[in-house]
Amino acid sequence: MTAEENSLRHATAPDPYADERLTLSPFHPRQAALNIREAWSEWNGYRFADYYYDVEYEYFCIRNTVGTYDISPMQKYHIEGPDAEAMLDRMVTRDVTRLQEGRVTYVCWCTDTGRMIDDGTIFRLGPEKFMLTCGSPSLAWLKKARFGFDNLTITDMTDNIAGLSVQGPCSCATLKAMGLEGIDQLKPFNIAYFDFGGGELMVSRTGFTGDLGYELWIEPRLALQMWDALYSAGENYGIQPYGEAATNMARLEAGFIMPDMEFHEALKTVHLNHDQSPFELNLGWLVDFKKPHFNGRRALLEERERGPTYTLTKLDIEGNKVAEGSWIYADKGCRKHVGYVTSAMWSPAVKANIALAMIETEHLKGELWAEIYYDKELRQYEKIARCTVVDKPFWAPDRARATPPADA
Numbered sequence: 001m002t003a004e005e006n007s008l009r010h011a012t013a014p015d016p017y018a019d020e021r022l023t024l025s026p027f028h029p030r031q032a033a034l035n036i037r038e039a040w041s042e043w044n045g046y047r048f049a050d051y052y053y054d055v056e057y058e059y060f061c062i063r064n065t066v067g068t069y070d071i072s073p074m075q076k077y078h079i080e081g082p083d084a085e086a087m088l089d090r091m092v093t094r095d096v097t098r099l100q101e102g103r104v105t106y107v108c109w110c111t112d113t114g115r116m117i118d119d120g121t122i123f124r125l126g127p128e129k130f131m132l133t134c135g136s137p138s139l140a141w142l143k144k145a146r147f148g149f150d151n152l153t154i155t156d157m158t159d160n161i162a163g164l165s166v167q168g169p170c171s172c173a174t175l176k177a178m179g180l181e182g183i184d185q186l187k188p189f190n191i192a193y194f195d196f197g198g199g200e201l202m203v204s205r206t207g208f209t210g211d212l213g214y215e216l217w218i219e220p221r222l223a224l225q226m227w228d229a230l231y232s233a234g235e236n237y238g239i240q241p242y243g244e245a246a247t248n249m250a251r252l253e254a255g256f257i258m259p260d261m262e263f264h265e266a267l268k269t270v271h272l273n274h275d276q277s278p279f280e281l282n283l284g285w286l287v288d289f290k291k292p293h294f295n296g297r298r299a300l301l302e303e304r305e306r307g308p309t310y311t312l313t314k315l316d317i318e319g320n321k322v323a324e325g326s327w328i329y330a331d332k333g334c335r336k337h338v339g340y341v342t343s344a345m346w347s348p349a350v351k352a353n354i355a356l357a358m359i360e361t362e363h364l365k366g367e368l369w370a371e372i373y374y375d376k377e378l379r380q381y382e383k384i385a386r387c388t389v390v391d392k393p394f395w396a397p398d399r400a401r402a403t404p405p406a407d408a
Helices: 003-012 028-034 055-064 084-091 139-145 171-177 220-233 244-254 297-306
Strands: 039-043 046-051 067-070 075-080 104-110 116-126 129-134 153-156 162-167 191-196 199-204 213-218 310-317 327-329 337-347 352-360 368-376 379-390
Touching (some): 028 220, 046 244, 055 067, 055 244, 075 084, 075 116, 084 129, 084 139, 139 153, 162 171, 171 213, 191 220, 199 220, 244 337, 244 352, 310 337, 310 368, 337 368
Antiparallel strands (some): 039 046, 067 162, 075 129, 075 153, 104 116, 116 129, 162 213, 191 199, 310 352, 310 379, 327 337
């Protein structure tokens, strides 16, 4: 067999690993051209960018101009029918009956023991139609949660909806330049619809950066056309894609939680008490005891009465040594261990050494010290740094809530 024949045989042979290869996002052709570092990772079976060029550069695009983040791998489920509202209201801790059509709300759902399975958002698309988005596959749990609710359908729309997050102070101006008339009047957590390319573009004023931002949802066949229109409109604003690393920086400044960092999903947890409750994650405001029943209600009511063992806490840490992976103590001598850091960074926007940490609730009003280990020129060093509890998000600009945004 000649070399040419051998090459042709391999080119036409079936791919034995076809089912194991990562799915490509509808936006992948454009993203691949811009990912000059070839820095790819994986999210829910999709090839996903960790970063494109430089993490800090992408972070500053979020905070100073406009950036895009591919949310196509996010799990998306349509729940519709006469029982859809009642089923979701029983599953999640928040009161879904109060969610109006054309609105989005942040939710979480728990086991019967009050331990958090996942968090996500619910879109009310119609009187009897909802979309649930979340970070991890949840179809199996949704099928269990629908027990007793016969008049509804659950459809996994993950591969049928392309999603792109558009974030930053110039995001509204970019969407206006794209031709989305009236986008500057869209209020936070509201939904708007626009004709695009012979189809429908849904835009929600939502995001995971704590800044002004929107999320664009469209059928995959129109994804590249939408990308091109968006990037043409955003060229003068310095539009740039950003990956998971920059997202993690922005969400930490906003005080948002991340799976596998601030919490471990209860259905995946092996060790006792290695999962968390909404109260431990400082999400008690998501738990509505006024509604009659929901998964975990009894356990969460008991926890509210006795108080959570741990509380997720925002910390401003003295110095500039990042406290990633650090333990927290109640004394400078590091004799009384009272918590641990879940996420930490030096914040370029806030100019502070910030962290999220799980702290034993009874010690929140006392002194807190972080034991930080770091390296310098191949040598390891230790630093004991005082921690100050912060009540508000580290980063929360007015433009994130203003309608219209100031730069619109």
